[in-house]
Amino acid sequence: MKIRRKLIQIIFRKCSFINSANSVEIDSANRLIDKFLQASNLEIVSQYWEAAGEQLARLIQNIFKELHVGENQPEQEMVEKTFSYFHPSCEVIAKNLEEEFTKRTKGYQFSKSLYTYDTFDSNIEFQFACLIDKIKEVKKWIRLLQWGDEIYILYGKNQRHYFPDFLVTDENGIHWLVEIKDDNNPDPAIEEKNKAANEWVNALNLELGEEARKIDKWRFLYITKGDMIKAHENWNMLKEICRV
DSSP, X not given: OHHHHHHHHHHHHXXXXXXTTOHHHHHXXXXXXXXXXXXXXXXXXXXXXXXXXXXXXXXXXXXXXXXXXXXXXXXXXXXXXXXXXXXXXXXXXXXXXXXXXXXXXXXXXXXXXXXXXXXXXXXXXHHHHHHHHHOTTEEEEEEOOSSSSOOOEEETTTTXXXXXXXXXXXXXXXXXXXXXXXXXXXXTTHHHHHHHHXXXXXXXXXXXXXXHHHHTSEEEEEEEHXXXXXXXXXXXXXXXXXXX
């Protein structure tokens, strides 16, 4: 049934602590959906399937939190983070954004960035910064650093550190944690990193309370150069294409 598939997709996306590759957990999710559909008005659910999926996911999240599922996982602690004035030095500040791109050693000035200038490790990161700086849906953003800011996520069995590239706040107050990669990304751990990042934002929404969970105040995007081309500089389309 098409509606069941849509509901399961929402649950797996919202409840990242459920292993969508585990056949036992997939069967459990299917049984949960079947029970829900049997007790519901199918015509109403078909019309408002997205709201129904959100409600189911919130119910599962609340049960997860009350039962402390996953206590064998490393404990995640929510701490307040203040971005400091610290910023790596660069050799030159570009006069404008049209100058030829130079990684790391050249700083670029933007109107919506929290820093006075930003440096980048790749051209695709610079292109993304130019995009979010000019679209009206973005209110402010910051280029996350691997030093100074130290916002990192633990991933994989060995709990290695993963540093996303951007934090973007849109006009609706939603915070987007963003990872940018070229299309030919050689990183073999990218799936583990994306899964960990999605778990990170979901855990943060759980800690922030009912209102944050209701609107998914924190979300994660994995964006490639091809995605940016497909979206035609449209922020809403980019979110739909890239949300993990």
